Amino acid sequence: MEAGRRLSASLNTRRCARTTAELAAAFLADVAMVVLPPTRRRAGWLRGTAGRTGLEEGEIDLAAAAEVPGLAEALAGFPPVPSRWLDSAQTPAWLLPGGFGPVGHLLVTPLPGNGVPAGALVLARREGSAPFDDKTETLVRVFAARAGAAISAAVLYQEQSATNAILTGDLLPPPLPELEGVRMAGALRASQQAGLIGGDFYDVYLPDADALRDEPGRRPLVTLGDVCGKGARAAVLAGQVRHSLRTLLLLEGRPERIVGLLNRSLLASPAKSPFVTMVLGAVHSAAGGHTRLELAIAGHPAPLVLRGDGTVEEITERGSLLGALRSIVPALVTVDLAPGDVCLFYSDGITEAFGGPTGREMYGTARLKADLATCAGMPVTALVERLEQLSTGWLAESAEQDDRALLAVQAVPSEARVPAGRGGER
Amino acid sequence: MSELVLAPGLEAAAENYLEHIGHADEFGAVDLALNLLDDGVPAETLLLGLIAPAQRRVGELWAADRWSVAREHGATAVSERVVAAIASRVRPEPVLGRVVVACTDGEYHALSTRLLTEVLRLRGWRVDFLGASVPGTHLITHLHQKGPDAVALSCTLPTRLPRAHATLTACQAVGIPVLAGGPGFGSDGRLARLLGADGWAPSADAAADHLQSGGLPSSPVAMDAMAHLADEEYTQLVRRRPAILTGAMDALAGAYPPMARYDDRQMESTAEDMAHIADFLAAALYVDDTAVFTDFVTWTCGVLRARGVPPGALVRGLRVFRDQLREFPRARHLLAEGIHSAHAAETDDADWENER
Numbered sequence: 001m002e003a004g005r006r007l008s009a010s011l012n013t014r015r016c017a018r019t020t021a022e023l024a025a026a027f028l029a030d031v032a033m034v035v036l037p038p039t040r041r042r043a044g045w046l047r048g049t050a051g052r053t054g055l056e057e058g059e060i061d062l063a064a065a066a067e068v069p070g071l072a073e074a075l076a077g078f079p080p081v082p083s084r085w086l087d088s089a090q091t092p093a094w095l096l097p098g099g100f101g102p103v104g105h106l107l108v109t110p111l112p113g114n115g116v117p118a119g120a121l122v123l124a125r126r127e128g129s130a131p132f133d134d135k136t137e138t139l140v141r142v143f144a145a146r147a148g149a150a151i152s153a154a155v156l157y158q159e160q161s162a163t164n165a166i167l168t169g170d171l172l173p174p175p176l177p178e179l180e181g182v183r184m185a186g187a188l189r190a191s192q193q194a195g196l197i198g199g200d201f202y203d204v205y206l207p208d209a210d211a212l213r214d215e216p217g218r219r220p221l222v223t224l225g226d227v228c229g230k231g232a233r234a235a236v237l238a239g240q241v242r243h244s245l246r247t248l249l250l251l252e253g254r255p256e257r258i259v260g261l262l263n264r265s266l267l268a269s270p271a272k273s274p275f276v277t278m279v280l281g282a283v284h285s286a287a288g289g290h291t292r293l294e295l296a297i298a299g300h301p302a303p304l305v306l307r308g309d310g311t312v313e314e315i316t317e318r319g320s321l322l323g324a325l326r327s328i329v330p331a332l333v334t335v336d337l338a339p340g341d342v343c344l345f346y347s348d349g350i351t352e353a354f355g356g357p358t359g360r361e362m363y364g365t366a367r368l369k370a371d372l373a374t375c376a377g378m379p380v381t382a383l384v385e386r387l388e389q390l391s392t393g394w395l396a397e398s399a400e401q402d403d404r405a406l407l408a409v410q411a412v413p414s415e416a417r418v419p420a421g422r423g424g425e426r
Numbered sequence: 427m428s429e430l431v432l433a434p435g436l437e438a439a440a441e442n443y444l445e446h447i448g449h450a451d452e453f454g455a456v457d458l459a460l461n462l463l464d465d466g467v468p469a470e471t472l473l474l475g476l477i478a479p480a481q482r483r484v485g486e487l488w489a490a491d492r493w494s495v496a497r498e499h500g501a502t503a504v505s506e507r508v509v510a511a512i513a514s515r516v517r518p519e520p521v522l523g524r525v526v527v528a529c530t531d532g533e534y535h536a537l538s539t540r541l542l543t544e545v546l547r548l549r550g551w552r553v554d555f556l557g558a559s560v561p562g563t564h565l566i567t568h569l570h571q572k573g574p575d576a577v578a579l580s581c582t583l584p585t586r587l588p589r590a591h592a593t594l595t596a597c598q599a600v601g602i603p604v605l606a607g608g609p610g611f612g613s614d615g616r617l618a619r620l621l622g623a624d625g626w627a628p629s630a631d632a633a634a635d636h637l638q639s640g641g642l643p644s645s646p647v648a649m650d651a652m653a654h655l656a657d658e659e660y661t662q663l664v665r666r667r668p669a670i671l672t673g674a675m676d677a678l679a680g681a682y683p684p685m686a687r688y689d690d691r692q693m694e695s696t697a698e699d700m701a702h703i704a705d706f707l708a709a710a711l712y713v714d715d716t717a718v719f720t721d722f723v724t725w726t727c728g729v730l731r732a733r734g735v736p737p738g739a740l741v742r743g744l745r746v747f748r749d750q751l752r753e754f755p756r757a758r759h760l761l762a763e764g765i766h767s768a769h770a771a772e773t774d775d776a777d778w779e780n781e782r
Contacts, residue, residue: 006645009601012573019601022644053640154570161571357697359668370691377496379450382503385558386495389534392559 007150011157020147021048021055028140029123031096036119037155038062038075049097060094067092074110074120095122102127109144113152171197171239176204179220181285183410185380187388191230191401198403199227199234200347203242205249218253224345224407225278225300237271255280255296259322259330266323274323279303279345289339291411296330298322301351304369305335306342310376312369340413342380344372349404355396363394380408436476444480450500456511469516470548473541474630477505481537491732502537513544520552523575525637526568527553528560530590535582542578542630549634562593569602576603576642578633581610584718585705591621598646605642607633617713622649654714659754663708674700677746703743710760719760720767727771737768744768
């Protein structure tokens with residue numbers, strides 16, 4: 001029973017193999033080696049030795065596996081064959097730990113998986129010890145069935161999650177590039193926490209050399225947006241939006257034109273309700289270390305601007321959302337950031353979070369503004385982290401969560417210094 | 427990570443370092459650390475003998491109301507950059523097993539876990555640093571995918587202990603032993619033991635030693651349920667938290683007439699303070715540990731004192747809860763102990779006033 005509990009605990013291949021080797025070395029033989037199903041003609045192995053803590057690990061060639069009768073067959077996924085008594089003289093050196101001494105008895109047992117070969121278990125006992133009798137062999141077979149089921153479930157899970165990781169990799173928030181004159185930081189929390197992906201997104205696009213040659217005035221673009229819905233389905237559409245933006249940028253650099261084109265592409269999309277709200281902004285450097293953001297706002301909560309003295313300005317225009325109507329009117333806004341000023345983009349998952357002391361209150365724009373005001377003078381990474389922290393703290397444990405995204409763009413402070421002493425309250 | 431003392435010879439550097447991070451001077455701080463590294467100071471010494479003590483000092487300066495929260499956060503952000511700079515300079519080959527380092531869900535004090543991560547890397551472990559506020563489900567998925575030898579779980583605030591316990595149990599259920607750390611588990615690690623952690627370490631280097639010495643079992647043993655939870659005081663307090671808080675705010679307004687003149691912001695910050703009391707009370711009930719609550723009261727009195735607020739305000743809040751939670755004998759006992767601690771702090775205050 002203990003063996004069953006320990007074997008079924010993990011969905012990790014190595015971990016299952018490790019438990020198998022540990023248990024077998026503790027109860028069945030002097031040495032127990034699990035040889036895992038091979039990939040690209042090589043097979044990993046884990047070996048436990050009775051009376052020793054810790055396991056050894058290694059890898060063998062399939063050719064080497066063939067030196068042990070029955071092992072190659074077991075690994076190739078042939079149906080379980082009766083375990084064989086082996087001539088210990090046939091034992092290759094790699095099978096046993098150094099200093100083990102002469103082998104008395106060997107037993108190779110396939111690990112039958114759930115339709116997938118799960119490798120093989122090799123057991124060895126020292127010369128002079130009791131041979132593997134019928135009773136032991138039956139026990140080994142029962143144990144191998146359990147271990148094989150656990151390992152093959154783990155192998156399947158690992159393959160699925162590897163595929164999953166590839167598919168979702170592009171949907172995760174990107175690392176933010178260095179842009180001259182500005183500092184940026186972003187945070188994204190998906191509502192479906194195991195998946196890490198959701199319908200909120202942010203991204204930064206730099207014009208490529210060809211675009212710059214044709215149009216030297218091309219500026220980097222920043223965006224933050226929200227796709228209708230949650231989870232994997234929303235994440236796929238968010239990924240498509242980010243990809244479309246990347247492609248559109250090859251031909252067009254003006255935010256208001258890009259959102260128009262994106263709207264057309266969303267209307268043509270096979271997705272069921274491809275509604276998207278977003279802010280897209282071109283980053284211009286201006287005189288005196290200022291940064292000018294030319295924003296197109298499409299149905300999205302308008303950004304907030306934190307000035308150096310702690311005042312927070314709110315842009316009120318929202319524009320129309322994308323993916324619903326043939327003709328859209330984005331709100332066009334210019335934001336001038338003096339050195340140290342911060343423009344904060346956020347998704348409605350932040351402001352519409354329910355919780356607080358009573359557990360029923362909405363966080364709201366007013367609180368976000370008040371909390372943002374306490375961040376004057378912070379580096380943007382700290383600012384974003386603090387706002388995310390406050391928002392997480394606000395969320396009631398029971399509340400249904402939405403995706404939450406934050407992206408802060410700061411004009412580099414003239415000197416990276418906050419005034420000494422205290423300033424602002426807790 | 428409270429056992430750290432400044433490494434000898436680093437005193438002068440430590441002052442300069444604090445100066446740099448206090449002004450969010452990233453380049454100054456990074457240069458200082460990298461120069462020391464070039465001078466032959468070991469990376470681990472820099473992490474634990476320079477950055478960690480400075481960070482503790484930052485917390486003290488905030489508590490003493492000498493640094494604003496913006497300055498505190500700015501300093502922490504700079505220290506994160508310094509750790510990254512050191513990590514990119516010194517990159518040993520991993521020769522030991524794999525360890526996952528994570529903060530409990532809802533925990534944002536990531537710098538100490540980042541320091542642990544780098545110390546483990548320096549010692550030759552392969553480390554997956556999952557960062558701040560790691561949701562339990564995400565952590566478990568990661569464990570299945572990577573099959574590490576151990577999880578190092580950090581809990582800084584006792585209010586996160588119930589969540590830490592859930593995470594810890596889940597890790598053990600998938601067969602991975604857990605090494606607990608951080609002040610949330612108690613300065614002596616008693617709460618880590620209570621919650622069934624497979625190991626506990628008071629500091630990053632102690633954690634590394636513990637892992638290296640093979641102190642953790644290869645397969646964790648599940649622990650029994652905690653008998654004191656059978657009275658359901660914790661469960662009821664958490665379930666009825668919104669109603670209890672609303673009631674407490676009303677009672678407080680009755681007991682303290684000046685509250686009628688509070689503006690929205692003051693009302694909200696009072697509500698937050700009351701919620702804080704309720705959360706620490708819940709945590710203390712969960713682990714059945716009086717010190718979890720009284721330490722919170724004493725610490726809060728210190729923070730209030732630094733801001734010119736007498737402990738009376740806190741005592742009012744504690745009394746309101748005590749009067750309200752009539753069916754919660756364990757909670758009432760904790761609150762009585764809390765009121766006692768606040769009075770003790772007040773007496774200290776009076777002494778302190780007299781000395782001036």
